[in-house]
Amino acid sequence: VNVAVVGGGSWGSAFAALLAEDRHDVSLVCRDPEQARTIAETGHNPRYLRELDLSAVRAVSLADADLADAELLAIAVPSASFRGIVDGLPAGDAPVLSLVKGLDPESGGRLSRVVRDRPVAVLSGPNHAEEIAAGLPAAAVIASDDEALATRLQHAIFSPRFRVYVNTDLVGVELCAAAKNVIALGAGAVDGLGMGDNGKAAVMTRGLAEMARLGDAAGARPETFSGLAGMGDLMVTCWSRHSRNRRAGELIARGASPEEARAEIAMAVEGLTTAPILRDLGRSLGTDLPITEAVCSVLEGAEPSEAVAGLMSRAPTGE
């Protein structure tokens, strides 16, 4: 399959190399022409995953790319840039596969809804780019309202080291992908406050419960939240040393401002963008999201230890 991966960040680069290894014809489309030129010349991304061999991938700039030729458009840009990329695509009916984990800041809704004139699917799961680039095994889900499309993409992408499962709950998979980064900011804050693994597991479990409540209000299926896109991705995002969102929460709990945390991490930290959008979505659906609210309050200047104390002092209930 002729695949264009749009976005030369770490996940776009690792995903492009993964597909090229499986004998697809892959271009990596970079928004920065200088970056595209360096990858084409050296076979390596100058900014992210510098060890990764990209020599089997054709690097081109977005301005020069002939996206009308692609049979599949995989989009791997920050959530705030997703709408601009989609609006700039040439006419055509090749499907869009979103690799993006966030919400659309303009509409406050799911990113796949921004794609109007093409079939659309979403790939998500516990997939830290650093490990995929290193050749380690992983598993993911592909979700679409169009199950035949999801199954076709599953078979195109499946390999012995990248197991792909089909999930027809597009709403649930997209909400999981967006919300897990916000919960990871909270889990990172628990790390930063030195509150221990029991407390972190409690925040994550109650965090997954609030994700599932939001999903329920939005029409998602509960099983999705215990699957790879939900629990699976939440786990690596909250525990792995590769996780930027967990790290940002830790830095902020130790006194950094959100801007300082962003600057130190020097890659997109989607949870910081998504948190207020998710809070508004929860409020508009009438869903109680205590951890998301607590994360937003800290991002707006509240003391992290007070936000945690507020969560711990809620009245005892059923689970």
Place this chain on the structure above:
Amino acid sequence: VNVAVVGGGSWGSAFAALLAEDRHDVSLVCRDPEQARTIAETGHNPRYLRELDLSAVRAVSLADADLADAELLAIAVPSASFRGIVDGLPAGDAPVLSLVKGLDPESGGRLSRVVRDRPVAVLSGPNHAEEIAAGLPAAAVIASDDEALATRLQHAIFSPRFRVYVNTDLVGVELCAAAKNVIALGAGAVDGLGMGDNGKAAVMTRGLAEMARLGDAAGARPETFSGLAGMGDLMVTCWSRHSRNRRAGELIARGASPEEARAEIAMAVEGLTTAPILRDLGRSLGTDLPITEAVCSVLEGAEPSEAVAGLMSRAPTGE
């Protein structure tokens, strides 16, 4: 409340100290009289959590304990010793609260079913004793067929640093507590083989899915598996540096025998006891438990890397 905590291991000791801090009248009943004597004399457990202050707890030997006086009997012994302790209790109607995470080797079934003549409840969740002993916050569930009993125990045990939720799905909570240790052996093996956090999250997520399938066949509720006793406890058991079961899986994947792993850890490793019992339970209920089967095959001598390859090469499916 007059509480007898039976079992002087790390969780029994930490739980006794937690209750004593909340002004309950607590005895810690040790099977080893020498250990009881040392705790009574020094205020510290000579074997586990040596820093923990047990001076507010009355340590007695099992032979000397007057268990007929207790208003609550909390049992914190290894699963293989649970039946012996329960069968030796004097007549009475004080409830039993099980803190044990495993299955009954004699019947192959849930531990609470061993308790015949008294009300019974189970406490479970992400509760590493080391952290509770250090004063860090945590959350847990109490499950019982008798919701009034569970609610009464919730209010007796709840404190600002130990949040207790009620769950009426006793079957699900007990199966979670037993099976999570087996999945943690598998997750530890992924660590031992250097397969990365993505792969570990995939094993844990599919592990939780097989736990929930078993629960479904046994009459449990699916929500329990995404709650504190399921996902919550699974996470700390698979990720925390305090976890003995994770550590045992790591050692075995690196070439140790199960006996060598047990000897190195020098505390009960419940997953090693539970794995074959759980496999038999799955087979008797006609439930496919691929990760449990793979763990058992490694405990019986198969190569860990081949067991993992077998899991990764299963056919692509829906999630």
